[in-house]
Each structure stands twice: as C-alpha cells, then as structure tokens.
Amino acid sequence: MVTLETAKPEDAVGGFHYDHDVSGRLVSLGEWRVTTASSEVADSILQLFGGGKPRNWETEGSDAIEVLTGASAIEIIVEGASKLRRRMIHRGRTSTYVFGYDGSVELSDVDRSRPTGWEPETELTFRLARSPGLGTFWLRSRSWSMANDLARNQTEDRLASASGATLARLALVPVSFIAKSGPRAGDRVNYTWPALTLVEAS
Template sequence: MARTLRVFDTDPNARPKTFASDYVGRFRAGQQLNGRPVALEAWRITTGDPEVGKAVADLYGGTPQPWETSKEDSLEVLTGADSVKVIVDGPDAVTFRMALYGMTGKPIHACDGVEFTDPEDPRHGQPCGCPTTVQERKAAAKAGHGPKPDQRVEFRLHDAPELGKFRLMTGSWDFMKSLESLWRELEAVGGPALCTLSLELVEFTTKSGVDVAYRKPVLTVHGPASTEAAPAVPSLSQVTADSAPF
C-alpha cells in the first residue's frame, strides 16, 4: 500500500507535485486554436510543473497559463525564443521511427521504413510494406493510411540544466533528412553535446507559382557541453509561418 504524509491533508496545496513522465516539459512548434493547428514563430513549452513553467518563462519570455489537455503538461508558455541552447547526451537521445497512430492514441503501425519494429507487434521483424520512395511515403502519410516520421529528442536546457529533461517530438520530414549526419556529429562529441534547437524558416515558390513558408525544427551540434551555463539570449523571429510540423 502506498504511504502518504497526512500532514498535507489539511494543506493540500503544499503537497509536492508528482508526475509520471520522465520529462519535465515539451517543446512544441505549434498549438490548436479553434480546433485548427497553428504554426508558431517561437517555441511553445508545455509542462505540468509550475516551477518549471516559471523558470522557462523567466529565461525565454511568456507567461505560464493553463491549456486544455488530458496529459500532465497542463501549463503552456508561449515564449519569444525561436532558438535555444540545449545539452544533448549523445546520439541515443535522438530517436526515429515511422509511425501511424490509431484512434486510441497508440501506434497501429511502427517501423523503421523497412521492417516492423514494435517488439509487442506480432509482425515484428517482418517487412512493413511501406512505399519505397520518400515521395510515395509522404503521399501515403498525407492520405492518412501510411506512417510518417516519429522523431524524439531529449535534452536539458543549457541555461538551466538542473530543471531536468525536456523533449521535442516532431514529424518533420526535413528533420528526418538531417538525422544520419546529426547522429554522426553527436557520436563524434563522445559525451554531452552543446546544441542549438531552433525553428528555422523555410520559404520557396512552387512550380505553380504559390509562395510557401513554414518553420522546421533544426538541431545544430556545436561541440562538447560546458559545465557552466551561459546567459540565455533568445532569438526572436519576425516572420509568420503558415505551415510547420508540431
């Protein structure tokens, strides 16, 4: 039976908050407004810990405020920073798979692009049947019957590593293209690496003459992480993105 301190029964607000997640917060590139996804110019950070919310707001701007979610990270901070220095503990902190999620929120298809990878899936190790070209994979994912990149980066803030680990989850195809070189760079560092996590603006004109602008997450490796944190210098963006992976 779980033990509790009854001293907090009469003052429940003083009871330390506990969270099941191994992460103190998430970095997000967008939000839902009126049921529609909206891309942001700067990082949105969500957390379930008011102290973490206050700390990231002090570092990067914004105000912790509640948002509608069934998850633990019930506070959001709309920061003014589109670029943040982070510490990544090696290549294992950056993971990749292709995934298609079902109505329950769990993946019904998880693969590496060639074979099924979920150990609990009876198809584990068998060919996944995904299209062979990236263009075809994108089309299948857009149509809702194929997996898309399911990539996760775990890191600590260079300016406040004591807060704990944060996580970025992204379905960006652009980020997927950078993964192999990113893993090599992190491996070459041989330990915790100082990196910049940024939302990079991409602009181009399609063959039909349509102007497109969106932001993609980019992780840039600088070298070994210093044991001393530097003052935070947020990078502010002035351009509105009309499309970006969350």
C-alpha cells in the first residue's frame, strides 16, 4: 500500500514546491518554496537562495517549517536514474491504480474528494549543487508539461547512461494565457511548472 499524497523519501531533509495553500486554494508560485523539519536546514536555504525568513505553516507532516525563497531556478545534483521516478495515476471511485513506466502496478486507497482520471506523477530526489552536504531534497510534480518534457528529452535514459552524478538545473517555467472556455473563460490564467535540464555528468 502506498500513500500518494504525503509519502516522501525517508532520508530527505526537505522538499521543493511550486505552489502554496492560500485559504484552502492552491496558488502557483514564481519562486521555489522549501519545506523542512529542521530549522538549521531552513536557515541554510535562506542563506543560499534568499527570500522570506523561515516560518511555521500548518501541515500534517513533519516538514512544518517553510521558506519562500527568492530563486526561480537552482542547480542540483542528481545521483543516477533511480532518483527520477515517473508514473501514471488513475483515481477511480473506490481505488487508485498506479502504473509505473516499468510496467509495475500498485493499488492504494483513494481520496474520494479528488476527481477521477489519469494524471502523471514525477518524483525527483537530489542534492543542492551549492551545498551538497546539506542533504537530500525531493520534488513531486503532477505537471503534464514536466512529464512531457522529460519524455521528449529522454532524461531518464541520459541519467542512466551517465557514469556518475549529473549536474542539472531545476527551473520554474511561467505560463500565461487567456482561457477560452470553462468557468474561467475570458480570464487570464497564470501558473508555473518545473523544468529539469541536465547540464553535465561526472
């Protein structure tokens, strides 16, 4: 059994996010938001990337400190293809099927309040290039743009072919358009998605 919403790598010292809950509504961010359980890690993130001072936020998980950084792009170190996982998730009425790109299938409980349908899930664990000794961080994304970008650039294959760790750039890409249909027709829609660009392998 897997917990899709809250599970994170056990050895991760923090997570990178590109949205924030504002009065129960997720709002897309233009700069990275980092959450952690360690005040020392939070202080280090502030020193590395600037932004607002670490503060507490409401969460059921252990990463109860957040830093709204001033960085929209960071350099990271990815230690092999196993640190990047992509899968497709289908939420049904009574269960959630998780299809891995390797053909594996998992089954987990479903949150009935969420809509049904297919969506990608990308999970990346990495170290910060400017401070690799700080520990491992993670990112989880359900962005179709990220999933398509990784497939188009054959990112997993390139990571697998590297002899060691790979230097990469993780950047938030802004998108803005006028909605032509739906409940927000005529409104400007703004959001960001995370792009992973491999720089060089060691």
